[in-house]
Amino acid sequence: MDDPRLRISSCGALLWHAGQLVWHDTLTHRRFAIGEGADIVLRCFIAWQPLSLLREHARDDDHFQSLVAIAERMRAANILITWESERHRVEDVNEAAWHPWGRLVALFHGETRNLRDQTFITAEGDQERLRERLDLRPPPPASREFPTTRRVPLAATDAPPLSRAGFLDVLSHRRSTRKFSGDPVSFEKISALLRWGGGITELDEPTQTAFKTSASGGGRHPTEIYVHAHRVTGLESGMYHLNTRHHELELIGPPRDPDTLVRLLGDQGWVAESGCLVFFTSVLARSMWKYSTPRTYRMLHLDVGHLSQTFYLLAAALGLGMTFTAAIRDEKLEEFLGIDSAHELVMGCSVIGMPTDTSAIGHGE
Missing domain, CATH: 3.90.930 (Outer Surface Protein A; domain 3)
Known part of the structure; x- marks a missing residue:
């Protein structure tokens, strides 16, 4: 044998x-x-x-x-x-x-790799599939909405308070900043950041296909945005959800002390001097409604990357300092946000504040 x-x-x-x-x-x-x-x-x-x-x-x-x-x-x-x-x-x-x-x-x-014999759907087939999905079940809403007694409309930002306006000027000043002055950031600037970075600019109601200033696979925009405000003038401290459809903040939890925030974000001490934290999560059902292939899991990460870069550019234009970090104690953040990790995934955080004159800028980041 x-x-x-x-x-x-x-x-x-x-x-x-x-x-x-x-x-x-x-x-x-x-x-x-x-x-x-x-x-x-x-x-x-x-x-x-x-x-x-x-x-x-x-x-x-x-x-x-x-x-x-x-x-x-x-x-x-x-x-x-x-x-x-x-x-x-x-x-x-x-x-x-x-x-x-x-x-x-x-x-x-x-x-999640595509093999050499992978078949892809045509644009016509994709539209037909969407029509069939709509007949079977409605899509999840493009934005979550929390029941809360405290809703704060974002400040009007038709003319946002830009420190830089030229595209190349903004692009060349896009850096990761980990030294903050500890001064508060204005609600007007944070409103501009959230409205133009995360707000829905157009929505197809039947399919809940959304359009924003960042790209998203299939227009599903599975990324939800939460804000912990601790040094924002004109905004009560606390944990908020950004209702991207109505351009308003929904208060969902109390503020956390600086030590808790540092602990939450991987024991990074510089977080304590920031003005607010913007957390990104992904709602699985929003993308799964259209795509059944496991390849879509990769798109969740790419979507957050697109969104994070838009926030970076807006922060540079608004004269804010920012660093994106994935060093998060997921389980703790899930508890703070009240989310179920089986349906909504912790993805990352943008730490935002007023930079010092001698900011430690992460070259190449």
């Missing part, structure tokens, strides 16, 4: 789904149901072992042949890989490349 050395693939995951174990091969995007008797085989090949090892776990010759047959099916499906095979080479390269970040990150990336 051929006696190859085998090991469980490192580019897959075993998940429980619909009453059975299913192997997800993240390199080929294939799924395989794991049947009875497979658990013995899998335990045998946690590390490299010869196929003949199965004899030690078999009750008799018939059971041994049954286990070998299971192993061979798993081998054909690349659930088990063969020593020095092409799949072994590919997995070793993959594992070495992703090792510092861990296997789960690599599995996520593999699961």
Whole structure:
């Protein structure tokens, strides 16, 4: 009998789904149901072992042949890989490349790759799909709205208080600022930042397709915006939600002390001298309504990146200092915002304040 050395693939995951174990091969995007008797085989090949090892776990010759047959099916499906095979080479390269970040990150990336035979929908097909979705269920609203007794309309900003107006001037002064003077920021400037950075400028009501000053995959704009104001003149301190449809702030929680904010944002002490924090989250249902492919998860991050850069440019134009950070204790922020992490994801935070004359500017950031 051929006696190859085998090991469980490192580019897959075993998940429980619909009453059975299913192997997800993240390199080929294939799924395989794991049947009875497979658990013995899998335990045998946690590390490299010869196929003949199965004899030690078999009750008799018939059971041994049954286990070998299971192993061979798993081998054909690349659930088990063969020593020095092409799949072994590919997995070793993959594992070495992703090792510092861990296997789960690599599995996520593999699961959201588009393979060479990926089919894409046409513009006409996309419109037809939208019509079908509308017949089946309405889309989630483009902006959340909180029940609250305290709503604050954003200040009128038809002529925002710009410190810089030329595009290249604004672009060249876009920097990450981590030294703030501790002086308050004006509600007028924060209103301009939020209105032009996060507000909806146009909305298709039936599909809840929104348009803003930043790009978003499919016009879904899954990013929600929350503001913690602690040094904003003309605005009561507290945690607010930005209603992007009505251009107003909804008070949803009390203010937190500086030590709590520093702790929340990765123990970064410079946060304490800021004027406000703008938190970004992603509402899964908003994008899932239109897109079922896991590739869409990547778009959530790209959307926040687009939005963050728009905030950066607006901050530069308004003479504000800003740094985007992803160093957040997600669980704590979820508690502060009252969000369910299964449906709304913590993505990042823009720390905003008045820069000092000798601001520590992050060159190239």
